[in-house]
Amino acid sequence: MQEQRRLAEANNQTAAWKKFGPYLTERQWGTVREDYSADGNAWDFITHDMARGYAYRWGEEGLAGLSDDDQQLCFGVGLWNGVDTQLKERLFGLTNGQGNHGEDVKEQYYYLDSTPTHSYMKMLYKYPQRAFPYDELRVENARRTRLEPEYELLDTGIFDEDRYFDVFIEYAKAGPEDVLVRITAHNRGPEAAILHVLPQLWFRNTWAWGYDASKPELRQARPDRVVATHHALGQYHLYCEGASRLLFCENETNPRLLRRQAGWGSYYKDGINNYVVHGHRKAVNPAQRGTKAAAQYTLTIAPGESQQVCLRLSQPTHEAPFADFDQVFTERQQEADVFYECVQEGVASPDARAVQRQAFAGMLWSKQYYYYDVSQWLDGDPKWPAPQGARQKGRNAAWRHLHNADIISMPDKWEYPWYAAWDLAFHCLPLAMLDASFAKQQLRLLTQDGYLHPNGQMPAYEWKFEDVNAPVHAWATWRVYQMDRKLNGGNGDNVFLEAVFQKLVMTFTWWVNRKDRDERNIFEGGFLGMDNIGVFDRSAPLPTGGKIEQSDGTSWMAMFSLNLMRMALELAKTNPVYQEMASKFFEHFLYIAHAMTLGGGGEFNLWDEQDQFYYDVLHMPDDSRERLRIRSMVGLIPLFAVEVIEDDLLDAVPQFTARAWWLVQHRPHLAELVSRWQEPGKGARHLLSLMRRSRLKSVLTRMLDETEFLSDYGIRSLSRYHLEHPYEYHTTEDSFEVRYVAGEAESDMFGGNSNWRGPVWFPVNYLIIESLQRFHSYYGDSFKVEYPTGSGQLHNLNQVADALSERLARLLLKDEKGHRPAFGPAGPLQDDPHFRDYLLFHEFFHGDDGHGLGASHQTGWTGLVVRLLQQRGKAEA
Secondary structure, X not given: OHHHHHHHHHHOOOOOOOOEEOOOEOOOOOOOOXXXXXXXXXXXXXXXXXXXXXXXXXXXXXXXXXXXXXXXXXXXXXXXXXXXXXXXXXXXXXXXXXXXXXXXXXXXXXXXXXXXXXXXXXXXXXXXXXXXXXXXXXXXXXXXXXXXXXXXXXXXXXOHHHOEEEEEEXXXXXXOOEEEEEEEEEEOOOOOEEEEEEEEEEEOOOOOOOOOOOOOEEEEEEOOEEEEEEOXXXXXXXXXXXXXXXXXXXXXXXXXXXXXXXXXXXXXXXXXXXXXXXOOHHXXXXXXXXXXXXXXXXXXXXOOOEEEEEEEEEOOOXXXXXXXXXXXXXXXXXXXXXXXXXXXXXXXXXXXXXXXXXXXXXXXXXEXXXXXXXXXXXXXXXXXXXXXXXHHHOOOOOOOOOXXXXXXXXXXXXXXXXXXXXXXXHHHHHHHHHOHHHHHHHHHHOOOOOOOOOOOOOOOXXXXXXXXXXXXXXXXXXXXXXXXHHHOOOXXXXXXXXXXXXXXXXXXXXXXXXXXXXXXXXXXXXXXXXXXXXXXXXXXXXXXXXXXXXXXXXXXXXXXXXXXXXXXXXXXXXXXXXXXXXXXXXXXXXHHHHHHHHOHXXXXXXXXXXXXXXXXXXXXXXXXXXXXXXXXXXXXXXXXXXXXXXXXXXXXXXXXHHHHHHHHHHOHHHHOOOOOOXXXXXXXXXEEEOOOXXXXXXXXXXXXXXXXXXXXXXXXXXXXXXXXXXEXXXXXXXXXXXXXXXXXOOOOHHHHXXXXXXXXXXXXXXXXXXXXXXXXXXXXXXOEEEOOOOOOOEEEHHHHHHHHHHHHHHOOOOOOOOOOHHHOOOOHHHHOXXXXXXXXXXXXXXXXXXXXXXXXXXXXXXXXXXXXXXXXXXXXX
């Protein structure tokens, strides 16, 4: 297949098919990288309104943007409906302080298709024909409290009477550095409407900071051609079929807009905006040259009709650039279909295939060039005043080693336009289904020297690199290795596995040294990505003093131990030295299991016999302990620490096997805590788990209870029991409460932009499903539990896993009425033919009715649905 051939050439570096891709972010303003304020208030240092006239230091943003893989040359789409106060060049949204539930993009856009090499891409932006309600969105969301829903763009009525344009942006590659662009605008309204389309080409500003004086140039070569010359990239040509005019300005800051720093030059970054929207003729360069350019098109589109704009960005020159235009697009679309026919083999349902393909599209469109050198950021640039001294001790000051300049998979390129360590681990499983090489590269990235701290800590995210995310990198590495091995006929990439393993050993050591303060194998770790799940902010000093002995932090470390053990056993097949490493992690797992069960002298361990559930324990300064009896995901994460080892693997690693049996025989107090190591299970397998059979059943009884964790759409993050029975904790000075909240956060913890007190979250649900499958591979069909609890219906664990997968997939699939639960109540999203088949992949989902919440394009981990749909398809087959 042609796309597979291109992918092989790109990965073998014989042809640069990935050189150009959707690597522009959707929001560079309001990011830590661009924040040079005295107080570290990144959201206010550069706002959405400032962005059109501000030359960024670390990256570029754009609507449906494209760039090369070093983000030197950038392409994006500008639109104007004739009434807005500014060009639509970037997506609008509210800052963390403006939204009643934190930052929130207020636009309607969809990723529809992409191949791994980006040889074909398609997205949709819905642009209102009336004035965009910027102020209305700000004011109304500011008025609303955390107890009220967010006020969205659809709520404003801006799309009423279908008075909007559907603008489809498509890319097709004729060659690695030859990209065709097709912009198709549909007038969905009842009357003819004018749309100004301004495709833009510009260079990232690399010349204004004092490191490189070489300034690239864009110039008009013909009335419909821009020539782009760059000292490193060479020369490119933008062919603009039928453009009425070419406009030029500089990608440099307009000091008159910002009013806070001296400027230089003229024809500033907002020149094209000011020329088109405000009629400022002197805002663009009459010499037809600069570092930012736009082709101007004015389309009058009849109701129900559409018009196209065609462009070509190419390094090779073309005398007839549009002669093969339609042919190339047709071929790339057909090749994309053939590629996905292979990927989606076994997924029979047309709706499931559509959901899966758009999820893949979101994953691939969410790649971003991420550039951040912390030392330069802290010290400032030669041509600019040095940052204030407090900066040297402020945010990320301990991460001077960090230098990132790579294409990275983002959680959401508007709400989270920065990588997050545990998000990225989950992204890699869906990505491996399309491009295992890219997935492996992503996993290696965070363990490289420019990322991993010299002390072994993995960077969390740019707002606070030293925060702690769940250590799931080893799990993802092992899973991607297995997927890649299967795709390659049983040949595993041991070089990849060994490279990541060696660095993860450093990360494991960091955890042991830093997050087990008492050296008791009970771990803290902070909030671990689950923002407000506890009664306190677990990444801050406790109001009671002391610390929290975390069920989830400790369980994550048990899982980490088993993941590293399994990786070491695989490497030991060809290098016996790794048997010793496998033994080390096997033994460490035993100590963690012992601590979870018999910690605190056996009096206050993390397992509660009365409730038959795991809880965090509050360890007070006077050495007293108290269980925090909150039934939450914290108590389900011990399920994740499970591994099944087969006899033939033990036969291949005799040194490890001998050590394991010695520990079992001579440390019975440890061995008795590990479920059924001595009793071979189904197919002569051995089980390593934090839970013995009885505890497993007890935890599953709660988890599968529809009055507690089990919703129609997966496992809730907090038991519904706490709706009528909130957990309360009182100190001498304050009172704290944890209550079941099915939807948006009512707490402002971590900005209040996500909620772990009731909604359904895909990543932990996925790990629950996988863990149940692992337990079933050991116990077989004889181990059954009641599902749902109280129903009297018994199912084996594989059947339960399948049922949970079905509930999660149900969020995005059409029901018998043709509605998708994730879309919420009936309305345009459910019933309008121009909305209902375009998918959004939300950050989390309402614990009772399933409607989507949080970031709307977080395909990153909600994209795990592609794995569930694939397994579902195979089961149906």
